[in-house]
Amino acid sequence: MESQTELLLQRRFNTIGKYSPLFYEQPIHLARGEGVWLYDTDGNKFLDCYNNVPHVGHCNSRVVNAITQQASTLNIHTRYLHENIVNYLERLTSTFSEPLNAAMLTCTGSEANELALRMARFLSGSQGIIVTDAAYHGNTEAVGELGTGFMPEAQTTKRVRSFPIPDTYRGLPNVPPEALKDAYLKHIEVAINAFQEEGLGVAGMLVCPDFANEGLLNIPEGFLEEAAALVRAAGGYVIFDEVQAGFGRTGKHMWAHQWYDVVPDIVTMGKPMGNGFPLAGIVSNLDNVNAFTKHAMYFNTFGGTPVACAVGNAVLDALEEDNLLENAVTTGQYVTEGLLNLQQEFDLIGDVRSRGMFFGVELVLDKTLKTPAKKQAKQIVNLMRHHGVLISTIGPDDSVLKIRPPMPFKPEHADILLNALAKAFTAVSEEV
Ligand SMILES: Cc1ncc(COP(=O)(O)O)c(C=O)c1O
Incomplete structure (x- = not known):
């Protein structure tokens, strides 16, 4: 007889289609969440070391109360x-930091980036x-x-140019570590020159200051500041x-870019902003916002409703009142x-990277050649699930373990994570 989970899976395939992403070889059928914990329909408990959207914890009471109270008063x-x-x-x-003093709200990170692109293209007059x-x-x-990671639109566009991920671990072929920054900057110059020659001009550079999807990279010192100067x-x-x-x-900082000596023109945000409630947006200077919205009226039906803003406010309350940035520093260090x-x-671990409550563990088959251990990374993720801990992978080869728990994650939770990792690495290392 088919289990309830198998039946639900089949119904899902029949409605959303079978290519809609679903984690794990055997999908997890979740029923509820609380703090850093998730529970499936069989009552199994999972330590959530992956999800950053429930930033201040699953079903945080401040957030739940904010939604309930405002939704029962007014939402418009x-x-x-x-x-x-x-x-x-x-x-x-x-x-x-100044001059970032104005904002516009959307519902998703994609919309926020779309808005940022429209603003940059309008303000610069370039593409x-x-x-x-x-x-x-x-x-x-x-x-x-x-x-450029995997979207089909990136393959054909002429308005986007890319540079190699600035990665001090892997570097560039035949470039010594001390020359890496300039070598990566050269690629930015090449992109700028190509846009100028093609008559498209330079509207901007859009990067995650943590290079998170790229593998939570450590970048050469000074690279981001100098790249920003070239673009400007x-x-x-x-x-x-x-x-x-x-x-x-x-x-240490509210924003990842505050680790660097560069204040951007536009910041986009989303995911953790509403702790799961759709809330996202951009921050820029008021002159930029006024110039753009005078030219192109921007209205987003669900962006910035009284409920959305009550939720955003509750997330900021939780971050402050529960000292979650400090916790990210201390537990992150642990x-x-x-x-x-x-x-x-374990020889499989080539590099460990971390910033606050965000960790990347790069797996390699060989520490000298740094051959990505993609298969082993997937095995570890699946084994971790069987040890009751949820993580995932990132990076161009999906060979970096992505560990990014909700912010109320404490050392006692870290011990569970680390013990499970030790077991999973022992099992996988025996096979290599
Ligand atoms: C860095 C980054 N930007 C933007 C997005 C898009 O956000 P959303 O899925 O809310 O549209 C994502 C989603 O994974 C992301 O990782």
């Missing part, structure tokens, strides 16, 4: 006056956008053109996609030390 679009949007945006923009060669920034047609000198705008990296994920210990023990 932004063409009427309401204090929630103004209060929220004043608070949100205060977390940025060309520079991204990395393993990027994903969302799913609309224009944003799909940026998706060519008349382009610097857009940082903080959809994954923002809201204190990297610990996890990193544990991962570095595992690296001593």
Whole structure:
């Protein structure tokens, strides 16, 4: 007899189609979540070390109460006056450095990036956008053109050019470490020159300042600052996609770009912003916002409703009142030390990278050649699930373990993660 889960899977294939992404060889049928824990329909408990959308914890009571209270009072679009949007945006923009003092709200990260592209192209009067060669920034047609990682639109567009992911671990062929920064910058110059020669001009550079989808890379020191300067000198705008990296994920700062000495022209954000409620947006300077919206009226029916802003506010409350940035620093350090210990023990671990509550563990078959251990990364992810811990993979070869738990993750949870990793690596290493 087919189980309930198998029947549901078949019904899913019959309705969404079989190519809609679904995690795990045997999908997990979830029933509820609480804090850093998820529970399936059989009552099995999973430690969530993957999901960044439930940023302040699954079903956080502040967020749930904010939704309930505001939804039972008023929910309406932004063409009427309401204090929630103004209060929220004043608070949100205060977390940025000048001149980033104004915002526009959307429902998804893709819409936020689409809006940023429209603004940069309008303000610069140019078309060309520079991204990395393993990027994903969302799913609309224009944003799909940026998706050099796997989006079909990126294969044919003329308005997007990419540069190799700036990666101090793998580097570039025949380039010594001390020459890496300039070598990567040369690729930015090549893209700029090509856009100028083609008459498209440079509208901007759009990158995640954490290079998260690229594999949570460590980039050469000074690269981002100098790349931004090159783009600006060519008349382009610097857009940082903080959809994954923002809201204190990297610990010390609210925004990942604040680790660097460069203030962008536009920041895009989403995922953790509403803890699962669809809330996303952009932050820029008020002059940019006014210039763009005078030219192209922007209205988003569900972006910035009183409920959405109540939720955004509750997320900021939880981050502050539960000291979640500090927790990302201390627990992040604890996890990193544990991962570095595992690296001593297991040859499969080529590199351990971390920032705050975000960890990338790069698996290689050979530490000298750095051959990506894609199959082993997938095996580890599946084994971890059987040990009750959810993680995933990223990077151009899907060979980097992506560990990115909700922010209330504590050392006691880290111990469970690290023990499960040790078991999974032991099992997989025996096969290599
Ligand atoms: C860096 C980055 N930007 C943008 C997006 C798109 O966000 P959304 O799925 O909310 O449209 C994603 C989604 O994975 C992302 O990782």
